[in-house]
Amino acid sequence: xxxxPARGHRRVPHTADIRIExxxxxxxxxxxxxxAAVVDxxxxxxxxxxxxxxxxRLPAGDDPDLLVGVLDEVIFRLETEGVLxxxxxxxxxxxxxxxxxxxxxxxDAVEATxxxxxxxxxxxxxxxxxxxxxxxxxxxxx
Numbered sequence: 001x002x003x004x005p006a007r008g009h010r011r012v013p014h015t016a017d018i019r020i021e022x023x024x025x026x027x028x029x030x031x032x033x034x035x036a037a038v039v040d041x042x043x044x045x046x047x048x049x050x051x052x053x054x055x056x057r058l059p060a061g062d063d064p065d066l067l068v069g070v071l072d073e074v075i076f077r078l079e080t081e082g083v084l085x086x087x088x089x090x091x092x093x094x095x096x097x098x099x100x101x102x103x104x105x106x107x108d109a110v111e112a113t114x115x116x117x118x119x120x121x122x123x124x125x126x127x128x129x130x131x132x133x134x135x136x137x138x139x140x141x142x
Contacts, residue, residue, distance in 0.1 A: 006133070009037035017142055018042075018117060019124075023135040027063065028090035030127070030134035031070050031098065035088040038074050038140065042114040043084065043107070050086045050103035060096030067127045067136055070100055071120045078116070082107045115142035 007024040018041045022033035039045055054077065058069045070090070077083050085102035093099050117140035127136035 004132075007033055009033040009040070011037065011041050012137075017121065018115070018140040019137065020140070021135065021137045023130070023133060025133035027129075027134045028092060028098065030136055031067055031090045031100075032088040034067060034071060034136050034138060035074055035085055035102075038071055038117060038138075039084055039086070041140065042112060042116050043110040044113050045084070045086050045105070045110050048086055048105045048110045050105055051109070052083060052104040052106075054083070054085070054102045054104050056100055057093060058098045058100070060093070064125055064127045066098050067138070068120050068122070068125070070098065071138065071140075073100070075117055075119065077104075078107060084110065117142055 007029055009022040012019045012021055020037035022030055022037050024030040024033050058066055083104040084107050086105050087103040089101045091099045119141040121139040121141050124139050
């Protein structure tokens, strides 16, 4: 079996909900990959072009809480504004929190391919450094 790329994400089998894994050389890159995994789990963003921008900041917290906060924001923005992130840039904030910038698209402009996540589950949540950088595993309730 070959070595995995330095950064990436995938959907893994789960009985009823959506389970994703993501990895990257650093914490912020792993969060960005997790956002892409969530979006890829229910739409096909390949041919979509960004038509907007969004920014937000999360205050300092435990790393798993920061990951959940960013993924919760994906679901919140979809529900309240009808937008999805197509590209994500995550940077550390000076206080240990995160600054997140998205290039967004309206959800109507992408093809739905699966069930829309309703919430991020804390059950089985993992986000921590590993041998090659950072990795996470998250279950999304649908």
